[in-house]
Structures are given as structure tokens and as C-alpha cells.
Amino acid sequence: MKKLTKTLAVALSAAMFLTSLTGCAGAAKGGDTWKIGGIGPTTGGAAVYGIAVQNGADLAIKEINEAGGIAGNKIEYNFQDDELDSEKSVNAYNALKDWGMNILVGSVTSGCCVAVAAESVNDNMFQLTPSGSAVDCITNKNVFQVCFTDPNQGIGAASYIGSNNVASKVAVIYDSSDVYSSGIYQKFAQEADNQPFEIVSAEAFTADSKTDFSVQLQKAADAGAELVFLPIYYTEASLILTQAASAGYNFKFFGCDGLDGILGVENFDTSLAEGVMLLTPFAADAADEKTQNFVKAYEAAYGDTPNQFAADAYDAVYIIKAAIEKSGVAPSASVSEIGDALEKAMTEITVDGLTGESMNWSEDGAVNKAPKAMEIKNGNYSLIQ
Amino acid sequence: MKDFINKNKDNLITYGIVIIAYIVLELLMSLGLISSLMTGLLVPLCAYIILAVSLNITVGILGELSLGHAGFMCVGAFTSAFFSKCTVNVITVEWIRFTIAILIGFLCAGVIGFLIGMPVLRLKGDYLAIVTLAFGEIIKNVMNVLYIGRDSKGFHFSTKDAVALGLEESGEIIVNGAQGITGTPKSSNFTVGVVLILITLFIVLNLIKSRDGRAVMAIRDNVIAAESVGINITKYKLLAFSISAALAGVAGVLYSHNLSSLMATPKNFGYNMSIMILVFVVLGGIGNIRGSIISAVILTLLPELLRGLSNLRMLIYAIVLIAMMLFSWSPKAKDFRDKTVATLLFWKKDNTVKGGSDNGSN
Known part of the structure; x- marks a missing residue:
């Protein structure tokens, strides 16, 4: 009798396990919305950077959606925690794929970004890392950087x-x-x-x-x-x-x-x-209008002064917008088609963002923008000419 | 045959669970029914199962508390990734290269386990736990300052920085200090993982049944009694500890060949991970191999299945962990469970009477 109970218990738990496995399979493809995914640490010691990127991108996406989206297509946004661990970062990437992501903004940190890039190249998923600055991040053709390489x-x-x-x-x-x-x-x-x-x-x-x-x-x-x-x-x-x-x-x-x-x-x-x-490339108290508007909107929305990570992420979303508009690709295309189109468009666009004027990209994925030297004077960042 | 099955029934069930799970998952995968998140989790799952089973040798069979298990995993991961990165253009047949990498990870972790075990196993209980914790951290930190590069003159080593390697223009840095090894070929897959689990189970389950295993368990139960019947305490302690370390090394190989960037961070090879593995073992039942497998699977899947809760995820995970631990092992919860099982049994009895012939044939 006891054995039977055991068998029953095993069978039941196996069934539950399988349901949990298949539960999230077969996510619907985004028809006429762009599904932008983000990956970064939002818990643990590096949470500051992950949250900044999450919020920065979120702000840009809200702005774009309010203004009518990219060529009429709205953006959906989903940010996943990777706990600053390469393995968890890949898990987050896979979870986002199940969600139906067609463009990735991430990963926030270099090590995680390298691990995710090794996966995303198989799907030819267009990946733009706001702050993964190691050179290894961009060895694959589908990955581009917003920040300078180390x-x-x-x-x-x-x-x-x-x-x-x-x-x-x-x-x-x-x-x-x-x-x-x-x-x-x-x-x-x-x-x-x-x-x-x-x-x-x-x-x-x-x-x-x-x-x-x-x-x-x-x-x-x-x-x-x-x-x-x-x-x-x-x-x-x-x-x-x-x-x-x-x-x-x-x-x-x-x-x-x-x-x-x-x-x-x-x-x-x-x-x-x-x-x-x-x-x-960015200082929150810089005097130009673009930065000031961004800082004001960010503080109003998240109650925190944005740092460079937030600015990179904010730029990343607008860069994606520019690349999509340049290539004219539609969200109904497959991930790989979008990847091909955006990779080509990236080398053709020039974007003025918070973190640099007239940013452009070469095929290797590294950004080309002028570094700004700042000096702290009277408790403020001021540009050294 | 029947005799063999009866004698090994428990072990065969364990192998069976693994094989059936493998077949079912492969089937579901070929039908495209499994989400990419789960597909991506399969190899780490295999690695964690091997880790939990191997730690169970030290904790369950030898009865000593080790908090440095992630350190041995780290040794296996780094040595094998180093080998694979160096030979990726030399040995082009992937399975041969990966097999050698697994053996290297196994041996290196085993040797390190042996070397650490010699001084450490003189201690017992809490003291042993603390010293293994320290050794685990040492291994991780050594990996963090190690720089190895290669050029036409051969290998260069440094513990200062990559510039101190003095490489030629054409040279490449293989181990880059805290940045670890990038570009390890991705050789791990689910099938290899399951085969390694089966080999691990084979080693561990046979060890438990063997003469050596009984000697190890005798030491666990009573050192003085074991010594008095002529069991070589040091030898058997070292044996169990080294095998446990070597198998953790295999898990490290699987882990490192699944990700293209390998860094020794506190998250993956620090004491957090060692304790995580210990949690697998404790939740699954100390000395219970099958329990280790099941709890490793549940605890690895849980944080991923909770992704829907976004920011509350890690909090809920912690609460669920506490609840599970209480439910499995607190005496009151055990009583409650027994009672429930008893009620279930009565219910079952009625059921079996009704459909008795059906169940009888099983």
C-alpha cells in the first residue's frame, strides 16, 4: 500500500513538474508591438547599475510610446534580473525569448554580456548593450555598444x-x-x-x-x-x-x-x-537642455538622480528607434530578420544622445563618439575645452 | 536477475528517474513544447545535481561538514576551460576534446581535494567546516589574480596583471585575472550532462555499497569503533573527500563549457554557492542521494519559475525555501505529514478495493 502511495506521489509530482516546464512554452510572437527586453542586476551589490538601466530605458520607452511609438508601433518592455551572474543572465535571456522579445537592451555588466552574446548570436537577436564595456562583448556581429570600450x-x-x-x-x-x-x-x-x-x-x-x-x-x-x-x-x-x-x-x-x-x-x-x-560621456548636472530635461523627467519618475548607466540605457532605446526607422523593418518580422536589418542600419545611422553628439557605429559594434573631459569646479561638473 | 533487481531496487529507481526524466524531456524538446528558459536551464541543472550528489559523499556518507565544495567546482571549471581554450584549434573533434577536458577537471579537482584533505581532515565538525570554507575562498581568490598568456615562446604566468605577462603582439591572454576565461567552446549539452549524472550516480551508489563505502560509514558512525576493527581512518576519509571533490570538478567542467564567460565571482564559486549546494543536500536528506537530485532540481528551477514576480522574486524564493525546509524536516511537520499520508492511505484502500485488479498487475 505504501509503495502505491509513493508511486502515486512520484507520478503526481512528475506531472506537476512537467506542467511547470511547459507552462511558459509557445509564447505568442509580438504582432505589431516591439518587444524590447532588458537584462541586468536588480538585486545584490550591483543593483544600482541594473536599476539605473532599467529606469533609463523605461523612461525612453514611455516617452516614445506617448509620442506614438516607432512608426506607429508601440513598445513593450520587460526587464529581467541576472543577479550579476553569467548563468542567471543567460536564464534571463531565455526567459525573455519565451516572452517574445525581438530586441535586447543588455546585459548591463560586461561578464554577463559576454555570456548572453554567445547565446544571442545563435538567434541573431539584435543586442545593444548600454554599459557592457569589455571588448569581448561585441565580438559577435549582432552586438553593439552605447558606451566606450574599456x-x-x-x-x-x-x-x-x-x-x-x-x-x-x-x-x-x-x-x-x-x-x-x-x-x-x-x-x-x-x-x-x-x-x-x-x-x-x-x-x-x-x-x-x-x-x-x-x-x-x-x-x-x-x-x-x-x-x-x-x-x-x-x-x-x-x-x-x-x-x-x-x-x-x-x-x-x-x-x-x-x-x-x-x-x-x-x-x-x-x-x-x-x-x-x-x-x-555624461554628467547629471551638465547645463545643456537635453540633459536637464532628462534629469528632470528621471527624478520625477523614479525619485533619484540618474547616473551614466541610466543615460546610456536612455540613449540605447533612442538608438534602436533610429535604427528601426532607418531600416524600415516591421515588428512582425522574425527575430533574425530584425537582427539583419538593424545590424545593417546601425552602421548607417548617426545619433545625438545624452552620452555623445553624433554617435555612429562601425561594423565591429564599437561606438564612435568624442570623449568629454570634465573637471569638478565649485561643486559642479564643467566641461574642459 | 530477480535477485539482482531486489537487491538493487532502490538504486535502480534512482537511475530510472534520471533516465525517464531524460527521455521525457528529450521527447518534449523534439516536439518543441519546452520553453527556451527551461532548455537553457537543463545543463546547469545537471551540473547542480552532480554537485549535490557529490557533496552528499562528504556530508552524508563521511558525515563531515564541508563548506568549500564550490572551490573544487571552480578548480574543475578553470582547468578544463583552460585546456579547451588552448586546444580548441588543435583537437578539432569536439567529443574527444570535451572528454579529455572532463577527465582533466575530474583529476585536477580530485588532486586538489586530496591535497587539501590531508591537513584538513584531521579536524572535525565545525572546525572542518570553517577550514574548508577558507580553502574554498582561497581557491576562488587565487583564480582571481592568476594571469596566463600564450605566445610563440610558450606560456607566461603572472599574478600581478596582464601587462606583466610581457606577451608578444600575436600572443593571447587565456586566463585574464578577475575577468577569467572568455570564449570557452560551448561543448556541454543535456545528453552529456545526463550521462555524467549517471556516471556520478554509478560511482557514488556503488561506493556506498562497496567495502570501502561501509568502512567510510563506519567512521561516520563511530570513529573509535572503526579504528578498533582496523579501519585506516585517514585513508578512507581522504578517499571519500577526494572522490567528492573530483566529482564536483566534473560539475565545474559542465558548468564552464556551458557559458562563454567564466569568472570566479562570489556568486558562482564563493561560499554562497557552497552553502547553496549544502542546502540541496540538507533539504534532500543527508545521505539520501535521490533526495539530493530532487531538491537540486526544485531549488534551481524555483527562482527561475518565480521570474514573473520580478522584484519580489528573491524574497519569495527565500520564504519558500524556509517553508520547504520546515515542512520536510521539522518534527511537527513530519507528524502532520504522517497523519496526512495515513488518511490518504485509507482513502487509497477504498480505491484499491474498487479497482483492485488494475493495480495488482502493476
Whole structure:
């Protein structure tokens, strides 16, 4: 008798399991709406970036829908969490495919983006990553970037420091456990050989040890550095600035787009950031009308100041709109047809966005836009001409 | 034959479940009835099942708590991905390359397990758990600072950064520190995964039934008694621990060849993952191999099936996990379950009387 119960239980659970498996199969294809999917971390330590991208794209899509959609076709939007894990990112991609996605904005982070790109190429799904900056993200022909690649940022920073004679002895503090940070550092170090300045110390920290930087700063000071290059995110940078000030060091600081947002860090004395230079495509307090409208709308909708990730995502949606309009492809086409059409259109369009004027793309998927150098003056970002 | 079946009934059911699940899923897939999310989950599922079953050797059979299991998975993943990336143009026959990769992952993880086991297995209980936790983290962190490149002069190693490798222009970086290995060929598939599960089950279930397995279980039950009958404690402890590590390495191979970017993050090879695997084992029942398989499947699928809840997903997942743990293992819940089963049985009895002939033939 007991055996029978067992068999019954197994059979029942197997049936339930199968229902759950097939439950979401056979999602309907989007007839006359564009189904744009997004992937990024919305839980865990990197949630700030994922949520920013989610909101940035959401804002753009709402605007487009209010204005009548893309050539009359509305956009539906679905953003999936990947917990900053490549495996979960691929799961999210598959879930979005079941939902009927025909264009992907993602993944937010480089490592996840590489994993997803390896899957999306099989479907020839058009993929535009707002912030996946590693070069490996765009090796496939169906993937394009909105942000600069890490090497470009590293080379850009090195040549800027070199050609403007900002300093002759440079120290670097970077996060070796972060793809973005170590990617920039590698190229920066290579390019530094061709530049008139010298890297006197390069000290790394990891995600597990990012609260105390006194050792790294001490080494930079001992080596006689005039400038500290910080290819890192603003949270750690604000700590470095505070600790440098309290230890009485007088370095100049130079950063990349990760530093954008440093003025918004809670309990951070923004006067410490005076004179910090950064290469960034976007600054929330820039004076131009486009940025100001975006910041206002974003703050009204999500109660938060947008960072560069949000701006990249916002641009990504408008770039997709421009590419669709250029190619004239309809949402009823298959994923692969849309992919082919948009990949071709991407190389033909020029977009003015928040993160760059007249952005255009080559076939390899990297964006071509001018980096902007900013300096923090009087508690504000101001463009260095 | 009948004797064999009777003796191995329990094991045969376990193999049967895996094989039937495989056949059903393959059928459904060929009919196009399975969503892409589920298709994508099949290989990770196989990897997690192997992990859970292999950890069950240490936790269930040897009776020691190990919190470093993800570290061995990490070793298997990285060594095999390194091998595959290096030889992708040399060995062009995929199955040969992948078989060698699996063996490499198996052996490397096993050797590391053996080396770590030697000092660590002198400890017991909580102490062992803490030290294995530390070793797991060490493995992950070593992978995070390791840079390996290749050019015409051979391999270059560094623990500083990629620039320090001093590669030629044509050289390529294979292991890029925290950025890990990108571009591992995607050799894993569901069939290979299921075959590996079956091999793992074969190894583990036979180990339990064998003389060595009984020796290991004797150590678990009473060390002094086991020693007094002449069982070599160190040998059998090391044996169980290394096999457990080696099989975790196989799961790592499966995992790394399923994704094109392999990074040692706290998420996939950190203690979070080790604890996750331990949760599979504990929920499925310590020492219960079939239970491990089922709980690994349920707990891997659950967060994905909850995707519809978007932001509340991880919260609900945690609550469901707590509820399941309580329902499976709290004494009160067990009583309740027994009572329900009893009522069900009565109901069944009526049923069988009515349709008795039907059930009898089964």
C-alpha cells in the first residue's frame, strides 16, 4: 500500500513538474508591438547599475510610446534580473525569448554580456548593450555598444594626461576583481609607454577589501606621484578622496566614467572633489537642455538622480528607434530578420544622445563618439575645452 | 536477475528517474513544447545535481561538514576551460576534446581535494567546516589574480596583471585575472550532462555499497569503533573527500563549457554557492542521494519559475525555501505529514478495493 502511495506521489509530482516546464512554452510572437527586453542586476551589490538601466530605458520607452511609438508601433518592455551572474543572465535571456522579445537592451555588466552574446548570436537577436564595456562583448556581429570600450577609455585617459601635460608621475589605484576597472588599467598602462608620463605605482584592491585605501595612497605618496588615476566607480573613489584628504596628501585625481555620480554620494564632503578630472560621456548636472530635461523627467519618475548607466540605457532605446526607422523593418518580422536589418542600419545611422553628439557605429559594434573631459569646479561638473 | 533487481531496487529507481526524466524531456524538446528558459536551464541543472550528489559523499556518507565544495567546482571549471581554450584549434573533434577536458577537471579537482584533505581532515565538525570554507575562498581568490598568456615562446604566468605577462603582439591572454576565461567552446549539452549524472550516480551508489563505502560509514558512525576493527581512518576519509571533490570538478567542467564567460565571482564559486549546494543536500536528506537530485532540481528551477514576480522574486524564493525546509524536516511537520499520508492511505484502500485488479498487475 505504501509503495502505491509513493508511486502515486512520484507520478503526481512528475506531472506537476512537467506542467511547470511547459507552462511558459509557445509564447505568442509580438504582432505589431516591439518587444524590447532588458537584462541586468536588480538585486545584490550591483543593483544600482541594473536599476539605473532599467529606469533609463523605461523612461525612453514611455516617452516614445506617448509620442506614438516607432512608426506607429508601440513598445513593450520587460526587464529581467541576472543577479550579476553569467548563468542567471543567460536564464534571463531565455526567459525573455519565451516572452517574445525581438530586441535586447543588455546585459548591463560586461561578464554577463559576454555570456548572453554567445547565446544571442545563435538567434541573431539584435543586442545593444548600454554599459557592457569589455571588448569581448561585441565580438559577435549582432552586438553593439552605447558606451566606450574599456580599452578606448584607458587609451583616452592616458593620451589626455600625456598630451595636456597634466602630470609626469602617475599612480594608479584600481579594482582587480572588476572587469571594467582592470580592463581600463591594462590599456592605460600599455598606452602610458607612449606618453611623456610615467606610472610610478599601480596598486590594486578587490571587491572584498574596498574600504581602506591608506596603503595604496601611502605607496603612491612614497613613489612621488603627482596624480592618481582612478579607473573605478564613484563609491570607492569617494572613500579614496576622503582618506587622502585626512592623511594630508595633495594629489590631483583623474578618473573615467565610473566617477560620474561622485557628487551625489551621501555624507561625502563634495569640496574634496574640487579639481577632480574625469573622462565621462555624461554628467547629471551638465547645463545643456537635453540633459536637464532628462534629469528632470528621471527624478520625477523614479525619485533619484540618474547616473551614466541610466543615460546610456536612455540613449540605447533612442538608438534602436533610429535604427528601426532607418531600416524600415516591421515588428512582425522574425527575430533574425530584425537582427539583419538593424545590424545593417546601425552602421548607417548617426545619433545625438545624452552620452555623445553624433554617435555612429562601425561594423565591429564599437561606438564612435568624442570623449568629454570634465573637471569638478565649485561643486559642479564643467566641461574642459 | 530477480535477485539482482531486489537487491538493487532502490538504486535502480534512482537511475530510472534520471533516465525517464531524460527521455521525457528529450521527447518534449523534439516536439518543441519546452520553453527556451527551461532548455537553457537543463545543463546547469545537471551540473547542480552532480554537485549535490557529490557533496552528499562528504556530508552524508563521511558525515563531515564541508563548506568549500564550490572551490573544487571552480578548480574543475578553470582547468578544463583552460585546456579547451588552448586546444580548441588543435583537437578539432569536439567529443574527444570535451572528454579529455572532463577527465582533466575530474583529476585536477580530485588532486586538489586530496591535497587539501590531508591537513584538513584531521579536524572535525565545525572546525572542518570553517577550514574548508577558507580553502574554498582561497581557491576562488587565487583564480582571481592568476594571469596566463600564450605566445610563440610558450606560456607566461603572472599574478600581478596582464601587462606583466610581457606577451608578444600575436600572443593571447587565456586566463585574464578577475575577468577569467572568455570564449570557452560551448561543448556541454543535456545528453552529456545526463550521462555524467549517471556516471556520478554509478560511482557514488556503488561506493556506498562497496567495502570501502561501509568502512567510510563506519567512521561516520563511530570513529573509535572503526579504528578498533582496523579501519585506516585517514585513508578512507581522504578517499571519500577526494572522490567528492573530483566529482564536483566534473560539475565545474559542465558548468564552464556551458557559458562563454567564466569568472570566479562570489556568486558562482564563493561560499554562497557552497552553502547553496549544502542546502540541496540538507533539504534532500543527508545521505539520501535521490533526495539530493530532487531538491537540486526544485531549488534551481524555483527562482527561475518565480521570474514573473520580478522584484519580489528573491524574497519569495527565500520564504519558500524556509517553508520547504520546515515542512520536510521539522518534527511537527513530519507528524502532520504522517497523519496526512495515513488518511490518504485509507482513502487509497477504498480505491484499491474498487479497482483492485488494475493495480495488482502493476
